[in-house]
Amino acid sequence: AVALAMTAGSALAYDGTNCKAPGNCWEPKPGYPEKVKGSKYDPKHDPKELAKQSESIKEMEARNAKRSAHFKETGKWVYDVSKL
Amino acid sequence: AVALAMTAGSALAYDGTNCKAPGNCWEPKPGYPEKVKGSKYDPKHDPKELAKQSESIKEMEARNAKRSAHFKETGKWVYDVSKL
Amino acid sequence: NANDRLIEMAKNPENYVMPGLDYTADNYSEMDQINTGNVKDLRVAWTFSTGLLNGHEGTPLVVDGVMYVNSSFPNNVYALDLKNPGKIKWQYKPKQDPAARAVACCDLVNRGLAYWPTDDASKTPNLILSNQLDGHVVALNADTGEMYWKVENSDIKVGSTLTVAPYVVKDMVIVGSSGAELGVRGYATAYNVKTGEQVWRRYATGPDAEIGIGDDFNKDNPQYGQKGLGLATWEGDAWKIGGGTNWGWYAYDPSLDLIYYGSGNPSPWNETMRPGDNKWTMTIMARNADDGMLKWGYQKTPHDEWDYAGVNVMMLSDQKIDGKDLKLVTHPDRNGIIYTLNRVNGDLVRADFLDDTVNVWTHVDMKTGIPVRNPEYGTRMDHKGKDICPSAMGYHDQAHDSYDPERGLFYLAINHICMDWEPFMLPYRAGQFFVGATLSMYPGPKGDRANYLGLGQVKAYSAPEGKYKWSVMERFAAWGGTLATKGGVMFYPTLDGYFKARNSDTGELLWKFKMPSGGIGYPMTYEHDGTQYVAVYYGVGGWPGVGLVFDLQDPTAGLGAVGAFRNLQNWTQQGGGLLVFSL
Amino acid sequence: NANDRLIEMAKNPENYVMPGLDYTADNYSEMDQINTGNVKDLRVAWTFSTGLLNGHEGTPLVVDGVMYVNSSFPNNVYALDLKNPGKIKWQYKPKQDPAARAVACCDLVNRGLAYWPTDDASKTPNLILSNQLDGHVVALNADTGEMYWKVENSDIKVGSTLTVAPYVVKDMVIVGSSGAELGVRGYATAYNVKTGEQVWRRYATGPDAEIGIGDDFNKDNPQYGQKGLGLATWEGDAWKIGGGTNWGWYAYDPSLDLIYYGSGNPSPWNETMRPGDNKWTMTIMARNADDGMLKWGYQKTPHDEWDYAGVNVMMLSDQKIDGKDLKLVTHPDRNGIIYTLNRVNGDLVRADFLDDTVNVWTHVDMKTGIPVRNPEYGTRMDHKGKDICPSAMGYHDQAHDSYDPERGLFYLAINHICMDWEPFMLPYRAGQFFVGATLSMYPGPKGDRANYLGLGQVKAYSAPEGKYKWSVMERFAAWGGTLATKGGVMFYPTLDGYFKARNSDTGELLWKFKMPSGGIGYPMTYEHDGTQYVAVYYGVGGWPGVGLVFDLQDPTAGLGAVGAFRNLQNWTQQGGGLLVFSL
Ligand SMILES: O=C(O)c1cc(C(=O)O)c2c(n1)C(=O)C(=O)c1cc(C(=O)O)[nH]c1-2
Numbered sequence A, B: 001a002v003a004l005a006m007t008a009g010s011a012l013a014y015d016g017t018n019c020k021a022p023g024n025c026w027e028p029k030p031g032y033p034e035k036v037k038g039s040k041y042d043p044k045h046d047p048k049e050l051a052k053q054s055e056s057i058k059e060m061e062a063r064n065a066k067r068s069a070h071f072k073e074t075g076k077w078v079y080d081v082s083k084l
Numbered sequence C, D: 001n002a003n004d005r006l007i008e009m010a011k012n013p014e015n016y017v018m019p020g021l022d023y024t025a026d027n028y029s030e031m032d033q034i035n036t037g038n039v040k041d042l043r044v045a046w047t048f049s050t051g052l053l054n055g056h057e058g059t060p061l062v063v064d065g066v067m068y069v070n071s072s073f074p075n076n077v078y079a080l081d082l083k084n085p086g087k088i089k090w091q092y093k094p095k096q097d098p099a100a101r102a103v104a105c106c107d108l109v110n111r112g113l114a115y116w117p118t119d120d121a122s123k124t125p126n127l128i129l130s131n132q133l134d135g136h137v138v139a140l141n142a143d144t145g146e147m148y149w150k151v152e153n154s155d156i157k158v159g160s161t162l163t164v165a166p167y168v169v170k171d172m173v174i175v176g177s178s179g180a181e182l183g184v185r186g187y188a189t190a191y192n193v194k195t196g197e198q199v200w201r202r203y204a205t206g207p208d209a210e211i212g213i214g215d216d217f218n219k220d221n222p223q224y225g226q227k228g229l230g231l232a233t234w235e236g237d238a239w240k241i242g243g244g245t246n247w248g249w250y251a252y253d254p255s256l257d258l259i260y261y262g263s264g265n266p267s268p269w270n271e272t273m274r275p276g277d278n279k280w281t282m283t284i285m286a287r288n289a290d291d292g293m294l295k296w297g298y299q300k301t302p303h304d305e306w307d308y309a310g311v312n313v314m315m316l317s318d319q320k321i322d323g324k325d326l327k328l329v330t331h332p333d334r335n336g337i338i339y340t341l342n343r344v345n346g347d348l349v350r351a352d353f354l355d356d357t358v359n360v361w362t363h364v365d366m367k368t369g370i371p372v373r374n375p376e377y378g379t380r381m382d383h384k385g386k387d388i389c390p391s392a393m394g395y396h397d398q399a400h401d402s403y404d405p406e407r408g409l410f411y412l413a414i415n416h417i418c419m420d421w422e423p424f425m426l427p428y429r430a431g432q433f434f435v436g437a438t439l440s441m442y443p444g445p446k447g448d449r450a451n452y453l454g455l456g457q458v459k460a461y462s463a464p465e466g467k468y469k470w471s472v473m474e475r476f477a478a479w480g481g482t483l484a485t486k487g488g489v490m491f492y493p494t495l496d497g498y499f500k501a502r503n504s505d506t507g508e509l510l511w512k513f514k515m516p517s518g519g520i521g522y523p524m525t526y527e528h529d530g531t532q533y534v535a536v537y538y539g540v541g542g543w544p545g546v547g548l549v550f551d552l553q554d555p556t557a558g559l560g561a562v563g564a565f566r567n568l569q570n571w572t573q574q575g576g577g578l579l580v581f582s583l
């Protein structure tokens, strides 16, 4: 296994081989931004939308924990957490 | 083949064999009306509802006639009668 | 004309040109490549899924090396070139009004296609005729699948649907009707295949002119009834919503030019609401092909009290009975009786019980033709009838049976189901269910009532002897029908998904195969490249399958079918397709 | 623990206890009753329709004489007693939120079940584990079908579904995730089978702790990247909606206690919207079973520009390569390259093109592991990429392949599809499609582009030689995968509905059978009562089937699948079930 030195890739086109660090080799294509934020390609994501997945997972994990705790206690699986 | 005389069926129960005329043998069961109209079993049908089937058939037949007439004339089948 | 060509084509074992194989509708094949000795080696040659899950009834046609496959709603039609059935030659996928689903009584089935061969004189191409659940009849170019013409036959807005297989006679296609559970007044219609034009339309009830009754109707059997009864045996306008649809099978005798079929149940099921014999529902009809006039008609179940819809298969045979050579029509009816009549004039020749457990009748009076009732098993308002045999499904329903002329045996797919029946009143509203009875169904006395098994039988019947040569029980019934072959093997599928081959003489089980899903179609056989093939649809459904198909739980739901067939789901699941077998 | 029991059970040819047959996932059977000499006599023994029409992926399990059948949405589970497969032993029919249908990317598929055998010490019964499209994981009592526990793993409201087969390791079940076409950040989760408790959950992107990256991650291959890259290779919070789901296949090496699987495509497909290498999407992951920590990870497609989701099958083999005996993992990736790595530490051993028509890469730098791009076939905003090979479907997608250790050959089910690709901008909304590219797909250069045929290949690959021993074209691809057997016969189903058997050494077609519907599952084999059976699902669908399944016409619909497979409907229709073959 070899650590990768910054090699001279094609200056004209992205071929994936110009690495800033091991495993971090992306570079923008000629004429495209290094960062999209503020560029014409800024997706302008809504942070509220971006947070939804982790919120939902936290809630599912909490409900599942209640279910399995009750199961370990009683030997009965109750899916409906409002009944726990 | 034999014409059926009015034979003495069971007076107590309908067995289908007491005929008023050939092919017309039904009689009411004991305690049930000969005619339902006006009886407690009157279905009180709405004549408008009863007419719907024949109206619809008449319209379908008229549309079909237009379609096949046009087909015989032109060799083309056009289903949409508004285009005929 | 088409008769001659169809008759010729039907003689060629490479073809299967109409329901029941030829105009006798005996579904008997002269082929014997597959026989009692080798049927155990039968194996699946190829298969085809239609992409649809509702029950698959009927059987495919084969003409000139092309197979035509019908399917459940929305009634796709597929043409498969037998040289390479792995590729679909053409497909016709109609867009249908989904509202049709809500007015179908008994799953979303279709009983098959018809074929009309072109004549050289005509510019009309070979045609495939297809009936759609939404009431349309379409003619397709058999070579390309393109729509040739399309007419409106039945209006789903008034509850009228189409499940029957169209039937080609001469240059006409005969089309029936469905919807007697919604008060539909039944009719049969003939269309000119070349133009789509209506040639005649005849009803089961009402004025004689509309029924097709003229002066010589039933002239040899006046005791059956003659003029005016389509009105006189009804109270008031009840005949307008009186049922008598025809969604079963046809047969045709070219020498007599008569078409045979049965009209179905009077409407509503609640008998108290319709005083009278309710003519001409429940009738074996013999109609002149050209004008649809009735030559004769025999009503099997006057004033029906049990939904013994009389549309079952009509099989034509020529047999010697009591020393006389007769032209016969044999008809295993829903009311538990198998009838054999002289098909020339309607004389009643035989009327035997389909099973000794029938209890609604004591016997048929052979002189009058009247079935004599056991009043104990009649139904009426304010009364719950119990242990009535047969049930509303009859001891025989839509199965297309077969007749082996060498053995003189009819192979009958019989139900073994009884019922409790309680009527209730309801108003008629066009397009809505109009039944008026609550049913519980369960196995007949010979079945296993605790486990709801033993709901069917298969029997071999001799009309001259009025006897059964053999009889076997079936777990859930052979709902679809049978095929007879010269090889001495008869075939049928079962609701629980087996395709079975039995020795035609003894009933011995020679072979069986577990299909993907239950079978409610009937088998056919054809030759291709010198090899005999047997084909059958799989795809559980139909009336007995409604619980499974629509996921119903109430035992009285599905017009009483759900309870009787509650265990079917433990044997099979839905599917829809075709299996083709060869040695 | 379960490993030992499962390992023992997997050795018994009467069982098929997990996807891929045993923990090597090589889907190779030691049975040779069916062999090159007699496979031509293979015939259908029995069949079973699941009653569902969406695509049927995966393969059934067989344990102690009982077969367990998975199915498409709503993911019914059936147990069939092999003594009498004509009766259903039990069935589990979950009611699922129909909204799940709207967020599934690629038809409503399911890739199989898992089995956990009880230990005598435990009160927990034998379990069948089933993942539902609506995100639930259920444990069923394997003997009765009763629900034992049921947890929420994925939330369809944020676009997260489940199609992956669960995977039992020790007393845990490993569950993946789907939804990278809706911006779902992928994760894998381990549940304690006895309690339903979550043991660990590890993500593909984000902070090292959530990914499961510790100090010794990639210590033998630091050039692959080590710490901090799950954040550093993304701009801002893009990793939160960055994809990397895992819906493919797992393998497990008990001696190393490592679980192998691939993470999928970064999200959205539009690469311009997500600067960076987007770690650790598109990565072969080797995770410690007990805590889910990553031993090593190798990203095959950094900064994906083509949807080359890296979830494909991982097959473990021990082979001598370049003179060294190595423990290997071999992985035919969607990006057109088949990788073989040292499964102990992640060393890259081989990286060969799946076909010589791959054009997005020039080669893989074996020292760095970096695939070197041909910039001509990259994609970007305001540019329509053309003639890109492979297409987004990759030269290999969800097929479960096989490896024959006697012959040293991998049997690969390969796609042969190229594409045009044009990105567009769109905002992220939780629960909505988040793709941002319009695709046209068509056959690769060796196919018949005029007729849209020649969309697949099947190949036999030797890793030590880096060469293909044989290769055949397929009309529409063998989407489901392959089975290898000691009998010298390899099997696979095709999208157009053939089940084929080829000589493992030469690729010669020894036998084929026309199934009811196209196959997208992979075959399995088991012994019962001394007879060897081969089983395979039919039921066309999956991504290539979406046009047929959902009746789509626009060639770019179905994420580009509709155009490529426009002709599939002329060969096969939907269906869903199982065929079981024997001599
Ligand atoms: O009265 C009618 O119009 C009508 C129609 C149909 C039909 O169209 O399928 C059936 C019935 N009745 C019927 O009584 C019946 O038992 C029945 C069974 C089936 C079947 O396909 O299994 N259809 C029908």
Ligand SMILES: O=C(O)c1cc(C(=O)O)c2c(n1)C(=O)C(=O)c1cc(C(=O)O)[nH]c1-2
Residues within 6 Å of the ligand: D057, D105, D106, D109, D162, D163, D164, D177, D178, D179, D180, D181, D245, D246, D247, D264, D265, D309, D392, D393, D397, D398, D541, D542, D543, D544
């Ligand atoms: O990124 C994902 O989460 C995801 C999920 C699935 C899936 O769950 O089926 C597929 C894909 N991606 C995908 O990229 C893909 O090619 C694919 C094919 C299929 C299939 O079953 O044919 N599923 C999926």
Ligand SMILES: [Ca+2]
Residues within 6 Å of the ligand: C180, C181, C264, C265, C307, C309
């Ligand atoms: Ca009826």
Ligand SMILES: [Ca+2]
Residues within 6 Å of the ligand: D180, D181, D264, D265, D307, D309
């Ligand atoms: Ca994906």
